[in-house]
Each structure stands twice: as C-alpha cells, then as structure tokens.
Amino acid sequence: MSASCPTLDDIVAAHRLLREGNPLVQCLTNTVSVQFVANALLAAGAAPAMVDNPEEAAGFAEIADAVLVNLGTPTAAQVASSRLASAAARAAGKPWVLDPVGAGGLPWRTGVAVELLANRPNVVRANASEVIGLAGAGGGSRGVDSSAQAADSVDAARSLLDRAEIVAASGETDHIVGSNGVIRVGGGSALLQRVTATGCALGALTAAYCSVAPTTVIGAVAAHAHVAVASQIAARSTSGPGSFAAAFLDELDAVNESTLRELVLLDAA
Amino acid sequence: MSASCPTLDDIVAAHRLLREGNPLVQCLTNTVSVQFVANALLAAGAAPAMVDNPEEAAGFAEIADAVLVNLGTPTAAQVASSRLASAAARAAGKPWVLDPVGAGGLPWRTGVAVELLANRPNVVRANASEVIGLAGAGGGSRGVDSSAQAADSVDAARSLLDRAEIVAASGETDHIVGSNGVIRVGGGSALLQRVTATGCALGALTAAYCSVAPTTVIGAVAAHAHVAVASQIAARSTSGPGSFAAAFLDELDAVNESTLRELVLLDAA
Amino acid sequence: MSASCPTLDDIVAAHRLLREGNPLVQCLTNTVSVQFVANALLAAGAAPAMVDNPEEAAGFAEIADAVLVNLGTPTAAQVASSRLASAAARAAGKPWVLDPVGAGGLPWRTGVAVELLANRPNVVRANASEVIGLAGAGGGSRGVDSSAQAADSVDAARSLLDRAEIVAASGETDHIVGSNGVIRVGGGSALLQRVTATGCALGALTAAYCSVAPTTVIGAVAAHAHVAVASQIAARSTSGPGSFAAAFLDELDAVNESTLRELVLLDAA
Numbered sequence: 001m002s003a004s005c006p007t008l009d010d011i012v013a014a015h016r017l018l019r020e021g022n023p024l025v026q027c028l029t030n031t032v033s034v035q036f037v038a039n040a041l042l043a044a045g046a047a048p049a050m051v052d053n054p055e056e057a058a059g060f061a062e063i064a065d066a067v068l069v070n071l072g073t074p075t076a077a078q079v080a081s082s083r084l085a086s087a088a089a090r091a092a093g094k095p096w097v098l099d100p101v102g103a104g105g106l107p108w109r110t111g112v113a114v115e116l117l118a119n120r121p122n123v124v125r126a127n128a129s130e131v132i133g134l135a136g137a138g139g140g141s142r143g144v145d146s147s148a149q150a151a152d153s154v155d156a157a158r159s160l161l162d163r164a165e166i167v168a169a170s171g172e173t174d175h176i177v178g179s180n181g182v183i184r185v186g187g188g189s190a191l192l193q194r195v196t197a198t199g200c201a202l203g204a205l206t207a208a209y210c211s212v213a214p215t216t217v218i219g220a221v222a223a224h225a226h227v228a229v230a231s232q233i234a235a236r237s238t239s240g241p242g243s244f245a246a247a248f249l250d251e252l253d254a255v256n257e258s259t260l261r262e263l264v265l266l267d268a269a
Numbered sequence: 270m271s272a273s274c275p276t277l278d279d280i281v282a283a284h285r286l287l288r289e290g291n292p293l294v295q296c297l298t299n300t301v302s303v304q305f306v307a308n309a310l311l312a313a314g315a316a317p318a319m320v321d322n323p324e325e326a327a328g329f330a331e332i333a334d335a336v337l338v339n340l341g342t343p344t345a346a347q348v349a350s351s352r353l354a355s356a357a358a359r360a361a362g363k364p365w366v367l368d369p370v371g372a373g374g375l376p377w378r379t380g381v382a383v384e385l386l387a388n389r390p391n392v393v394r395a396n397a398s399e400v401i402g403l404a405g406a407g408g409g410s411r412g413v414d415s416s417a418q419a420a421d422s423v424d425a426a427r428s429l430l431d432r433a434e435i436v437a438a439s440g441e442t443d444h445i446v447g448s449n450g451v452i453r454v455g456g457g458s459a460l461l462q463r464v465t466a467t468g469c470a471l472g473a474l475t476a477a478y479c480s481v482a483p484t485t486v487i488g489a490v491a492a493h494a495h496v497a498v499a500s501q502i503a504a505r506s507t508s509g510p511g512s513f514a515a516a517f518l519d520e521l522d523a524v525n526e527s528t529l530r531e532l533v534l535l536d537a538a
Numbered sequence: 539m540s541a542s543c544p545t546l547d548d549i550v551a552a553h554r555l556l557r558e559g560n561p562l563v564q565c566l567t568n569t570v571s572v573q574f575v576a577n578a579l580l581a582a583g584a585a586p587a588m589v590d591n592p593e594e595a596a597g598f599a600e601i602a603d604a605v606l607v608n609l610g611t612p613t614a615a616q617v618a619s620s621r622l623a624s625a626a627a628r629a630a631g632k633p634w635v636l637d638p639v640g641a642g643g644l645p646w647r648t649g650v651a652v653e654l655l656a657n658r659p660n661v662v663r664a665n666a667s668e669v670i671g672l673a674g675a676g677g678g679s680r681g682v683d684s685s686a687q688a689a690d691s692v693d694a695a696r697s698l699l700d701r702a703e704i705v706a707a708s709g710e711t712d713h714i715v716g717s718n719g720v721i722r723v724g725g726g727s728a729l730l731q732r733v734t735a736t737g738c739a740l741g742a743l744t745a746a747y748c749s750v751a752p753t754t755v756i757g758a759v760a761a762h763a764h765v766a767v768a769s770q771i772a773a774r775s776t777s778g779p780g781s782f783a784a785a786f787l788d789e790l791d792a793v794n795e796s797t798l799r800e801l802v803l804l805d806a807a
Contacts, residue, residue: 031572032588034300034342038465043510048465050301050342055377063374073572073588075615077344105601108593194791196576196586240788241581250509253463303569303611307734312779317734319570319611324646332643346613519778522732 004180005268006218012257014222017212019045023065025208028052028082030072030101033197036245037068040201043252044226046208057081061088066207067096069116070200071109079112086119095122095210095219098164099203104133117163122216124164125203128153131169135159150175154182154269165216168206170199174224175269178217185221186265187228189235191244198248202227221266229263230255273449274537275487281526283491286481288314292334294477297321297351299341299370302466305514306337309470312521313495315477326350330357335476336365338385339469340378348381355388364391364479364488367433368472373402386432391485393433394472397422400438404428419444423451423538434485437475439468443493444538447486454490455534456497458504460513467517471496490535498532499524542718543806544756550795552760555750557583561603563746566590566620568610568639571735574783575606578739581790582764584746595619599626604745605634607654608738609647617650624657633660633748633757636702637741642671655701660754662702663741666691669707673697688713692720692807703754706744708737712762713807716755723759724803725766727773729782736786740765759804767801768793 024047029037038048051060054077061067067089069082089096098121100113113134117124126134128148135156150171157167157177168176174185192198205226210219233254234247293316298306307317320329323346330336336358338351358365367390369382382403386393395403397417404425419440426436426446437445443454461467474495479488502523503516562585567575576586589598592615599605605627607620627634636659638651651672655662664672666686673694688709695705695715707713712723730736744761751757771792772785 030588031300031569032576032586033573035302035304035465035573038301039510039514042463042465048301049371050299051371051375052342053344053377056375060375073590075591102587102589106589106594106598108591194580196573196580238788240785241577241791242784242787245577245787246511246515246784247509249511249514250507253510300569304571304573304734307570308779308783311732311734317570318640319568320640320644321611322613322646325644329644515780515784516778518780518783519776522779 005183005266006221008261008264010218011222011225011264012260014209014213014218015226015255015257015260018209021212022047023208023211024049024063025066025068025204026051026060026064026085027068027070027204028057028078028085029068029070029200029204032072033070033200036197037201037204039249040252041204041208043249044205044208048204052078052081054080054084058084058088061085061094062092064094066094066211068099068204068207069096070099070101070203071113072101072200074109074112082116086116086121090119095207095216097121097123097125097203097207097210099125099200100130100134103130110134121164122210123166123168123206123220124160125168125170125206127199128169128171131167132156166220168220168224170202176217176220176224180217182269183217183221184267184269185224185228187232187263189231191235191241192231194241195245225260225264225266226252226255229259232263233259274452274535275490277530277533279487280491280494280533281529283478283482283487284495284524284526284529287478290481291316292477292480293318293332294335294337294473295320295329295333295354296337296339296473297326297347297354298337298339298469298473301341302339302469305466306470306473308518309521310473310477312518313474313477317473321347321350323349323353327353327357330354330363331361333363335363335480337368337473337476338365339368339370339472340382341370341469343378343381351385355385355390359388364476364485366390366392366394366472366476366479368394368469369399369403372399379403386429390433391479392435392437392475392489393429394437394439394475396468397438397440400436401425435489437489437493439471445486445489445493449486451538452486452490453536453538454493454497456501456532458500460504460510461500463510464514494529494533494535495521495524497534498528501532502528543721543804544759546799546802548756549760549763549802550798552747552751552756553764553793553795553798556747559750560585561746561749562587562601563604563606563742564589564598564602564623565606565608565742566595566616566623567606567608567738567742570610571608571738574735575739575742577787578790579742579746581787582743582746586742590616590619592618592622596622596626599623599632600630602632604632604749606637606742606745607634608637608639608741609651610639610738612647612650620654624654624659628657633745633754635659635661635663635741635745635748637663637738638668638672641668648672655698659702660748661704661706661744661758662698663706663708663744665737666707666709669705670694704758706758706762708740714755714758714762718755720807721755721759722805722807723762723766725770725801727769729773729779730769732779733783763798763802763804764790764793767797770801771797
C-alpha cells in the first residue's frame with residue numbers, strides 16, 4: 001500500500017467515531033431510496049433528517065453535520081433545495097456528498113449535477129457510468145444502473161478532482177480517487193445490485209463518515225468498507241433480495257472492530 | 270389508576286372495533302414513512318389511502334374515517350393539502366391527528382404546525398422535543414429524533430390543550446395528556462428508535478383508533494398500547510433493525526386480546 | 539382452454555425472455571410504492587428507472603423498454619410527466635401500462651386517467667372497483683382497495699377495449715380481458731392484499747413483460763402468473779405481512795420454469 005492509503009486502524013477509528021458521534025445527516029434524496037437511506041443511517045449509527053424543501057434546506061445545512069444531495073428523482077423544488085443546501089454546507093464548512101444518479105444518460109439532471117459541482121462537494125459518489133457521464137466523457141448510462149466497470153472510470157474521476165476532493169466510483173471493486181491516488185475497496189456482495197437504494201445509502205454513509213473522520217479520504221473509504229463488510233456478512237445468511245435488504249440493515253448495525261479487521265479489503269492502485 | 274384512565278377492557282374493545290371496522294385513514298405524510306405507514310395500517314387492521322394533493326385532499330377527508338397530517342417532508346403543495354384536509358375533517362366531524370415532525374427545530378414547518386392547530390386536531394402526536402417546540406417553550410429539536418424525555422414535555426403538552434383534545438408525547442414511556450390528566454403507556458422496545466417511520470406509523474394508528482373508539486383518549490391510548498405490545502414481541506425474535514421492521518409489522522397484525530391483556534402497561538400519572 | 543389463451547409454454551418462454559432481456563422500465567409511480575416497485579422489478583429480472591419529472595419524462599420513454607404510469611399519489615408535475623411519457627411511449631412503439639389507482643372514487647384523478655386513455659395504453663391494470671370506476675359504470679372505490687370482485691368488472695373492462703388492448707382486473711382470481719376473450723389467472727395469496735404496493739408492482743411487471751413477450755396478452759398473463767406463483771410460495775413460509783413482503787421479493791427472484799409449470803393456474807373464461 002502507498003502512504004496515502006488509509007489503514008485498517010483508520011477505518012476502525014472512523015467507525016468508532018461514527019458510533020460515538022451519531023452525526024446528523026441532512027438528506028436531499030430520491031423518493032425510491034428515502035426510507036432505505038434513513039434506515040441505513042440509523043442502523044450504521046448516524047441520524048437522518050430528510051429536509052429537502054427550499055424553505056428549510058439552507059438553514060438546516062448549518063445545523064446538520066453533513067449533507068447528501070442525491071439526484072435520483074429530482075423535482076424543480078428539490079433542485080432549488082439542493083443548490084441552497086450544498087452552498088450552505090460549503091459556506092459552513094460542513095462536508096457534503098453529491099450522488100449524481102443518472103448523470104450522462106439524462107441531460108437535464110446532468111446539467112444540474114455539473115452546476116452543483118461549483119459548490120465543490122467533498123465527495124462525488126456514483127457508479128462508473130455516472131462518473132464518466134458527469135465528466136463529459138460519454139457514458140451511456142442506462143438509467144441508474146451501471147454498464148461500465150469502476151476501473152474504467154478512473155480517468156474520468158481524475159478529471160473531476162478540480163471540483164471534488166474525492167470521487168468514489170462504486171462497483172464490484174470500489175475505486176476511491178483523490179489527488180494522492182486511487183484506493184480500491186473490495187469484498188461486498190453482488191446482491192447489492194439486486195436491491196434498490198443500496199448505492200444511495202452508501203452516499204449517505206459517506207456523508208456521515210466524512211463528518212467524523214480526520215480526512216475526507218478516510219471518511220469515504222471507511223463508508224465503502226463498512227458497506228462492503230455488512231453486505232458480505234448479510235449475503236452469508238440469504239440469497240434472496242428481499243431478505244438480503246433486511247439482513248443488510250441488521251449487519252450495518254452489527255459491524256464492529258472485529259468484523260472490520262477480518263473482512264475489509266483495501267489497497268492503493 | 271384514576272377514573273380517567275382507560276382500562277384493559279377499553280383497549281381490548283377498541284382493538285376489536287379496529288379489526289371489525291377496518292377504518293379508512295387518509296394520510297398526508299412524508300416520503301420517508303409513507304410505505305411503512307401504509308403497511309402498518311394494513312397490518313394493524315385499517316385501510317390506508319395516501320391522498321395528499323390539493324385537488325383531492327378536502328373531498329377525500331369527507332369520505333375517510335380519519336385523517337393524519339404528518340409534516341416530515343412538507344412541500345408547498347402538501348402544506349396546502351394539509352390545510353384543506355384538516356379543515357374538511359374538522360367540518361365533517363372526522364377525527365384528525367397532527368404529527369408535527371421537526372417542530373421547534375425548523376421554523377417554517379413549526380409555523381405551519383401552529384397554523385394547523387387552528388383546525389383543532391383531536392390528537393397531536395409527537396416526540397417530547399416536538400411537543401415542547403410546538404408549544405413555543407424552546408425545544409432544541411435535532412431534526413426528527415427527540416433529545417428530551419416524554420415526561421419533560423407534559424407542561425408543554427398541557428399548554429396545547431386549548432387547541433388539541435389530546436397531546437401524546439412518545440418516548441420510552443409514552444405520556445398521553447388530556448384535560449383529565451396524564452396516562453402513561455410503558456413497554457415497547459428501544460428498537461423503535463432504530464427504525465425510521467415507527468413514530469409516523471403510531472400517528473396513523475392513532476387516527477385509525479380514534480375513528481372507532483368511544484373517546485379520543487381511549488383511541489390514543491389503545492394505539493400506543495398496540496404499538497408497544499407489537500414492538501415488545503417483535504424485539505424478542507430479533508436484535509437487528511432490518512429484521513425488527515418486518516417483525517414489527519407481523520406483530521402489529523398478530524396482536525390479540527390475549528397479548529394485550531398480558532403485556533399492556535398503563536397507569537395514570 | 540380456447541385458442542386465445544396463452545399456454546404454460548408461452549409463460550415459461552416469456553419468463554426466460556425477461557431474465558435474459560433485463561428490460562428497462564420507466565416508472566411514474568406513487569410515493570407509497572416506489573421503493574417496492576423498484577425492488578420487485580429488480581427481483582423479477584428487470585431494471586427500474588423512476589424518471590417522473592416533466593423535464594425528462596418524454597425523452598426517457600424513448601430510451602426505456604416500457605413505461606408504467608401509476609396514479610397513486612399524483613402531483614400536478616407528475617400528471618404532466620405522465621402525459622408526456624405515455625405519449626412518447628405511444629409514438630415510439632414502446633408498451634405502456636396505466637394503473638389508475640383510485641379511479642372512480644376520486645374525481646380529479648379519474649379525469650386524468652380517462653385523458654391518458656387517449657394515448658392508448660397496451661394494458662390497463664387495476665382492481666375491479668377501479669376498472670368499473672374508469673369505465674364510468676359507477677364503482678364506489680374506497681380509496682385504493684377494491685370492494686368489487688374481478689369477475690364483476692368484466693363488462694366494464696370490455697367497454698375500455700376501444701382504448702386499451704388489454705384490461706387486467708386483479709383479484710382473488712385475476713381477469714385479463716382482451717378482444718379475444720377473458721383469461722383467468724388463479725393461485726396467488728390473500729397476503730398480497732395485506733401489503734401495500736403489491737398491485738403497483740404487478741403493474742410494473744406487466745410493463746416489463748409486455749416489452750419482451752410476443753404479444754400483449756402473453757405479457758400481461760405472464761406477469762400475473764409470475765406474481766401469483768411467487769406470492770403463493772412466499773405465503774408457505776410466513777403468515778405475517780412484514781415477513782411476507784420480504785419473502786415475496788425473494789420468490790419473485792426465485793421463480794423458475796419448474797415452479798411456473800407446477801403452480802400456474804390459468805384458463806379462458
């Protein structure tokens with residue numbers, strides 16, 4: 001591993017800070033994922049608040065510990081709220097995460113996502129097609145699932161680093177790209193792709209972790225590692241997507257130092 | 270127990286009326302909880318209808334047996350619908366419940382909640398911070414979770430009784446406050462706090478029960494007792510939040526006279 | 539069986555095409571069901587994309603393989619999107635399904651549903667009260683559940699065949715009505731009525747199947763058969779609505795040629 005790669009000790013410490021700090025995460029997210037995102041934050045040890053109207057979005061970003069902006073089902077009002085909340089988070093020095101769902105495949109929201117980059121998200125979390133789409137490198141995103149591999153998106157991710165501190169491309173192996181290089185997080189479960197909102201939940205957990213971790217890269221890597229370990233354990237007890245979703249929430253809660261040290265797979269590419 | 274405290278027989282009778290009556294509950298609720306609220310109503314024995322647009326909200330309140338207004342993720346349109354539905358419920362003599370999510374911590378929606386009190390909800394159901402926030406006694410609500418204990422909110426609850434018949438503050442021990450005193454409902458499970466939308470579901474069940482019970486206080490107490498018993502039984506078979514959520518719905522359905530008589534804990538404070 | 543009734547071989551072949559084709563289904567659906575609909579599509583073998591804003595709805599209908607329009611919680615913006623997406627689907631020759639939730643009981647959305655019929659849905663999928671309500675034959679729909687039996691709605695369904703190729707009335711026995719007659723699909727589980735969004739999921743699966751099946755009637759029948767078999771198997775392992783919902787998603791995934799051949803019940807009325 002290179003010097004820039006977080007260690008297992010870093011991940012374990014970040015997880016402890018999350019459980020102790022119970023950070024409040026303001027989520028402006030889509031209607032598909034909103035319940036699962038709230039439950040994933042609660043299970044992992046954070047506190048959700050889905051404040052996404054234009055009247056309250058900016059003010060609440062000053063109270064919250066971190067902000068998630070997810071463009072899964074944007075409405076005109078929610079886009080306005082996303083502008084306000086991300087600008088307020090930026091101004092208040094709160095970490096915020098942009099999850100540009102469907103970027104590349106859907107022109108209107110791609111424009112919104114590009115515009116939001118001006119508020120300099122701490123992390124852009126997306127699948128590979130969305131990272132490529134957001135970078136303007138083409139993409140061919142097919143709605144919200146990804147047809148590209150995470151490794152294919154590293155160049156596109158690098159091109160976004162002038163506006164985002166970290167770009168995290170999720171996939172079979174997650175690629176977390178920063179100015180100091182690429183960290184890969186393995187493990188996880190193929191069942192994550194068979195349940196909606198698992199990626200959105202990862203974005204929310206990334207925001208939560210970035211509010212407690214000493215650096216953004218440790219926060220982003222810890223969130224991805226937490227999800228990878230929880231999903232791997234959940235998949236041991238179930239093969240169906242319905243029971244996996246419940247087991248995944250159980251394991252987001254149950255993850256501890258021991259399972260993190262045993263199961264986290266990460267290296268610097 | 271004082272004379273004003275509902276008896277176990279009252280709770281059992283209200284539960285039987287709910288199962289027999291299958292009351293139709295119009296819900297204007299938030300995007301986080303809407304699926305869980307519908308499933309909780311179905312499981313408990315009521316019928317949900319999430320009619321929350323301004324075009325239909327008032328007309329449907331005349332058809333429904335009860336109305337829930339929950340301010341978890343208010344939009345401008347939904348606020349307009351909430352005004353219409355609560356006024357129509359009031360005019361038609363249908364019970365309606367106000368769940369002022371985030372009151373105190375978020376000024377815009379606190380103003381909306383105060384305004385809706387003019388339509389005299391039969392029950393205000395909230396956590397302690399929200400009751401305090403709504404009463405204008407301070408509050409310090411941290412988004413949607415509660416940092417105060419239910420017992421701390423009794424004075425604030427009493428100050429709202431000029432506009433609501435009952436104020437129910439949920440917590441480790443629920444405090445149900447009316448002009449005849451305070452009823453406490455114990456039991457329940459700490460896991461209710463680890464799953465989103467359980468409080469919202471309690472608000473919806475309160476509306477359902479108030480449409481079948483002989484008095485508002487019996488309806489409110491029966492709903493809180495039903496949730497306490499179901500959650501207590503569900504927690505026996507699981508310790509994880511994901512599996513608890515499914516088990517809680519199963520037990521909302523399975524609650525019967527025998528489990529109510531065995532497990533309901535209530536007294537008058 | 540009459541010549542117009544799909545065979546078991548037709549159902550099995552359609553299911554294989556669904557798993558191989560992984561069709562992309564654009565869903566404009568309600569806030570109650572949106573997560574469950576996405577998970578049901580993923581479990582069954584399709585890909586969901588909840589693109590329901592006016593800015594993107596029409597353009598995405600040209601990319602998607604099929605479109606679902608569900609009127610469960612219509613907003614003004616979503617109604618505009620539904621007009622655009624259904625017209626674009628029609629123009630592009632993509633199958634689209636109309637699920638007129640609450641038609642008959644709620645005048646505003648009934649008008650919207652009637653208007654959308656001008657875009658000639660391939661399938662109208664609804665419960666019996668909604669079919670009757672949409673046909674203007676009265677109805678008395680009580681919100682979103684059905685008080686009429688599917689068999690009672692066959693005449694109303696027939697009267698809609700000048701605007702829809704197939705009208706599918708769900709119930710204890712589903713009645714799928716086309717110009718060549720009525721196909722009945724039996725089996726299923728009474729627990730489907732105890733969980734919200736199972737009907738909405740069936741509408742989405744109908745859209746998915748219609749994009750891969752050789753005819754609309756085979757697509758509609760295969761979707762109803764898939765749901766009936768999955769729910770029947772799920773009900774064997776659970777009697778509670780919460781655990782049934784998870785088991786149903788597991789079984790939507792697990793359905794295969796063997797279980798279809800063993801359990802599908804269909805005949806021509």
